[in-house]
Amino acid sequence: MKKIVLITGATSGIGQACARKFAENGDKLILTGRNLEALTAIRQELEHKGTEVLTLAFDVRDSETATQCITSLPAEWKDIDVLVNNAGLALGLEPEYEGCMEDWEPMIDTNVKGLLLMTRLVVPGMVERNRGHIINMGSVAGDAAYAGGNVYCATKAAVKALTDGLRIDVANTPIRVTNLKPGLVETNFSNIRFHGDVDRAATVYKGIKPLTGDDIADVAVYAANAPEHVQIAEVLILATHQASGSVIVRK
Numbered sequence: 001m002k003k004i005v006l007i008t009g010a011t012s013g014i015g016q017a018c019a020r021k022f023a024e025n026g027d028k029l030i031l032t033g034r035n036l037e038a039l040t041a042i043r044q045e046l047e048h049k050g051t052e053v054l055t056l057a058f059d060v061r062d063s064e065t066a067t068q069c070i071t072s073l074p075a076e077w078k079d080i081d082v083l084v085n086n087a088g089l090a091l092g093l094e095p096e097y098e099g100c101m102e103d104w105e106p107m108i109d110t111n112v113k114g115l116l117l118m119t120r121l122v123v124p125g126m127v128e129r130n131r132g133h134i135i136n137m138g139s140v141a142g143d144a145a146y147a148g149g150n151v152y153c154a155t156k157a158a159v160k161a162l163t164d165g166l167r168i169d170v171a172n173t174p175i176r177v178t179n180l181k182p183g184l185v186e187t188n189f190s191n192i193r194f195h196g197d198v199d200r201a202a203t204v205y206k207g208i209k210p211l212t213g214d215d216i217a218d219v220a221v222y223a224a225n226a227p228e229h230v231q232i233a234e235v236l237i238l239a240t241h242q243a244s245g246s247v248i249v250r251k
Helices: 013-024 036-048 063-071 101-129 150-169 189-193 198-203 213-224
Strands: 004-007 028-033 053-057 082-085 133-137 176-182 234-237
Touching: 004 013, 013 028, 013 036, 013 082, 013 213, 028 036, 036 053, 063 101, 082 101, 101 133, 101 150, 133 150, 133 213, 150 176, 176 213, 189 198, 213 234
Parallel strands: 004 028, 004 082, 028 053, 082 133, 133 176, 176 234
Antiparallel strands: none
16 A cells, blocks of 8 residues: 655655655655755656655754644645654764764754654654554664764664654554664765765775665665564664674775
8 A cells, every 4th residue: 555654854865765765665755854955856856757745845953844844734645654754963973071062962953852853743643543653763873882973872872762662652553663773874974974074974984885775765665564563673784894883894
């Protein structure tokens, strides 16, 4: 059955890959992001291939605009079947005692509070309809801190706790809750983390074949289409030569 899938942070990286993979699956897509031009480009690309797409330009940190966009969805788009809480970012790799509030606040506001906001806006409808699936984009960083990761790791640990808590909250319903935990994925993630320093970002993936956004999107689509009695609660996805957030063998 064709689903309505809402994906946050759909303009690049894993979010954009999820948009393409769910489109290939035949689903209808609500795509959100901050960059209207990029949203328009992915919408046009997918519509050209026959996918029904609705785009909403807002930042998940902006609770007022996000609330307005979700509560005013057209009737034919309101019954969201799958929420992919993908919007997130990392900034900086300084020791915690030398960190920058200007980096910490966007990470906490996006990775934690933005996820909570979208959950609060979308999941009540799922509960009312007695169906739905929430896929939260966690990280291997949420399992254990690594050098310089302090606040980012804390936000992804929060994603794990919030995902587990939500799964408990809806255990009396058919709603499923999934935490995807990628390791090294080559997107613009490191470029953002290093504030546009392309050369420094490239060193993150040097000597190892990293995952791609498509690799993570494949798992998201699989989880969303598992039999109704199967709940893919948590998946850790690593590159072959990555053993944990801090153990990476480079060749």
